[in-house]
Amino acid sequence: MPETVDSFTERDWQGTTEGTLRLALVGLGWWTIDEAIPAIRDTDLCEATVLVSRSREKAERFADEADVPHAISGAEYHDGEASDEYDAVYVATPNAYHLEYVETAADLGKAVLCEKPMEASVERADRMVEAADDGGIPLMVAYRMHTEPAVRRARELVQSGAIGEPVQVYGNNSQSLLSIIDDPDQWRLDPDATGYGTSMMDLGIYPINTTRFVLDSDPVSVQAQMASTHDAFADVPDERSTATAVYDDGVHAAFTATQNAYEDTELTITGTEGQLTLSPAFHMECALSLETGDREFSASADDVNEMTEEFDYFADRVLSGEPIYADGEHGRYDMRVLEALHESAASGTTVTLD
Known part of the structure; x- marks a missing residue:
């Protein structure tokens, strides 16, 4: 058992402190404007040099506000305009539009950081x-929890045997999505833009994937139940969703996700000798606690911006040429898993991933 969990290794992934990765930011929704640009x-190791939006006017307006030197439309991006002004592309459009921007980046030889989930369907993820x-080109899927110090510490603790053998998660x-964006016509409620659904695609993926990272294990069978009752969620199947999964190391997991409830985030891993909890876990705050029969610890890295860590990790890997985690295969x-969960909810059966 490590003596303490209240300290974190600073950037244990870092391989270089030299160089600058110039970024084109594609998709100028609130996440890019309010979170990504300030984090960059x-x-x-990063600099935002180009903003890309379907409307050049919108791109220019935000570029002026954020002091980013170049602004182009999506059509101009696909034509290769300003391609000498950036080295890599951050894609933060609605899910169903990721592929086209990654394909162009690949044609231009630009590295890509693509927001999760990586696309709207497995078939389109395959194409990416x-x-x-x-x-x-390097392709990274933007799972920011992987560079969150508390999550990395949780991984170390579990793998060192601090809670014994993991048993369940x-x-x-x-x-409350409609409290964040008061518009029932938003893209997360449009199946043509979001993909299989909204709650598991956008929210449930966090505990599912963070469990993969902490345990170094993948789900091999899943079962799910989903329902939508609110009028705004009529076109998506999972206003409310519950899933169970068995991971390849035999750990059993249960996950809940909803876009229409009080904000709450948590991940608890119970082992044969203790329990580790991340709470809050996924909404830009993360605190770690660990309990065994005779010890209790808690800690958080309050001064860390998860997006800043993620962008610097991506830049570090591109500049140093080191392998990326999570890469496209991981995101695919x-x-x-998401496809299997929606298949299970529709069929009422357990779905096995080959």
Whole structure:
């Protein structure tokens, strides 16, 4: 048992402190404007040099506000305009539009950081991985929990045997989407834009994938139940969703996710000798606690911006040429899990991932 969990290794992944990765930011929704651009300003290795939106006017307006030197439309991006002004692309459009921007980046030889989930379907995720491979570009899926110090410490503790053998996991991610964006016509409620659904695709993926990272294990069978009762969620199947999963190391997990409830995030891993909890876990705050028969610890890295860590990790890997985690294959597996969960909810059966 480690003596303490209240300290974190600073950037144990870092391989370089030299160089700058110039980024084109594609998709100028609230996440890019309010979270990504401020985070990039605080990085050591990144600079936002180009903004891309379907409307050049919108791109220019935000570029002026954020002091980003270049602004282009999506059509101009696909035509290769300003391609000498950036080295890599951050894609933060609605899910169903990720692929086209990654394909263009691959044609231009630009590295890609693509928001999760990586696309709207497994088939389109397959095409994205193929495009990146054909273009010989690095492709990273933006799971920011992987560079969150508390999550990395949780992984170390579990793998060191601090809670004994992991047995079961519970995770929840909930928020009130209509309180965040008061518009029932938003893209997360449009199946043509979001993909299989909204709650598991956007929220449930956090506990599912963070469990993969902490345990170093993948789901091999899943079962789910889903329902939508609110009028705004009529076109998506999972206003409310519950899933169970068995991971390849035999750990059993239960996950809940909803876009229409009080905000709550949690991940608890119970082992034969103790229990580890991340709470809050997934909404830009993360605190770690660990309990065994004779010890209790708690800690958080309050001064860390998860997005800044993620962007610097991506830049570090691209500049140093080191392997990326999570790469396209990792993100594609999550897409298969999401597809299986929705298949299970529709059929009422357990779905096995081959």
